[in-house]
Amino acid sequence: AQSVTQPDIHITVSEGASLELRCNYSYGATPYLFWYVQSPGQGLQLLLKYFSGDTLVQGIKGFEAEFKRSQSSFNLRKPSVHWSDAAEYFCAVGAYNFNKFYFGSGTKLNVKP
Amino acid sequence: EPEVTQTPSHQVTQMGQEVILRCVPISNHLYFYWYRQILGQKVEFLVSFYNNEISEKSEIFDDQFSVERPDGSNFTLKIRSTKLEDSAMYFCASSEGRGETQYFGPGTRLLVL
Numbered sequence: 001a002q003s004v005t006q007p008d009i010h011i012t013v014s015e016g017a018s019l020e021l022r023c024n025y026s027y028g029a030t031p032y033l034f035w036y037v038q039s040p041g042q043g044l045q046l047l048l049k050y051f052s053g054d055t056l057v058q059g060i061k062g063f064e065a066e067f068k069r070s071q072s073s074f075n076l077r078k079p080s081v082h083w084s085d086a087a088e089y090f091c092a093v094g095a096y097n098f099n100k101f102y103f104g105s106g107t108k109l110n111v112k113p
Numbered sequence: 114e115p116e117v118t119q120t121p122s123h124q125v126t127q128m129g130q131e132v133i134l135r136c137v138p139i140s141n142h143l144y145f146y147w148y149r150q151i152l153g154q155k156v157e158f159l160v161s162f163y164n165n166e167i168s169e170k171s172e173i174f175d176d177q178f179s180v181e182r183p184d185g186s187n188f189t190l191k192i193r194s195t196k197l198e199d200s201a202m203y204f205c206a207s208s209e210g211r212g213e214t215q216y217f218g219p220g221t222r223l224l225v226l
Contacts, residue, residue: 036217043117043219044156044204090156097212099169100146103156 002027004093006104013081014112021076021107023091032094033074034101035065039087047089050074061085086111115139117218119205125224126195134190134221136205145188146206146215147180149173156204162188163211195225 003026013019025031032051036044048059055067065076074091088108092101118137126132138145147159160170162180179191188207192199202222206215 032212034214041219043119044206044217046214046216049214092156094212099144099161099211100158100171101148101156101215102158103148105155 002031002093002095002102004091004102004104006089006091006107008107009105010108010110012110012112015083016080019076019078019081019085019109021089021091021109023074023076023104024072025074025091025093025102026072027093027095029096030069032096032098033065033067034092034094035059035063035074035076036090036092037061037087038090038106044090047076081109081111083111083113085109117205117207117216119203119218119221121221122219123222123224125226128197128225129194132192132195132223134192134203134205134223136188136190136218137186138188138205138207139216140186142207142209142216144168144208144211144213144215145180145182146208147190148204148206148217149201150204150220151198151201159190168211192223195223197225199223200225 005024034049035047050057050067088106090106091104120135145162150156160174161168177193181189202220204220205218208215
């Protein structure tokens with residue numbers, strides 16, 4: 001069965017510091033991988049996605065993620081965090097020709113001034 | 114930029130009452146979805162809808178739930194007789210096609226008393 005694990009429930013980083021949010025998935029074939037962000041009172045906004053090709057994908061707001069098949073991971077990174085990045089981040093996986101997503105439990109990011 | 118909208122943003126209801134959650138998907142999208150997130154838990158798939166019929170549903174989506182596209186723009190989720198455990202955030206999503214990126218609305222927070 002497909003599943004997604006986000007090991008970190010809460011992360012706090014200082015503004016300007018680098019960020020890495022972890023995501024591990026379980027799926028037998030090549031997954032379709034997504035990162036979404038949810039700010040308070042807002043919906044789930046797509047940050048980036050991986051379907052195929054280059055394993056390093058760029059997204060909005062300066063985020064990037066790297067697909068590592070050998071580690072079943074799709075970690076989200078940002079070189080320098082801004083206070084406005086404080087939000088909850090969700091990793092999701094879909095199968096080929098998917099009709100639904102499986103979500104991780106989310107990581108809440110706090111940014112210290 | 115087109116977006117998915119949902120109404121109401123919050124709904125409080127008594128156990129046993131019927132509720133209808135409304136969504137307006139992105140206009141050229143053909144696939145529609147409902148997900149829910151119980152507080153502190155993962156976002157879970159409920160149902161997908163295409164061509165005026167359910168294409169896939171989860172085990173959560175029992176006979177108390179129904180979906181409908183009553184006109185060319187709205188997509189609704191009805192819960193016939195709400196239970197306390199139906200309290201959750203309900204997200205609507207839409208995509209251009211199967212296997213395409215899903216775009217999410219801001220959610221409706223449902224509280225059943």
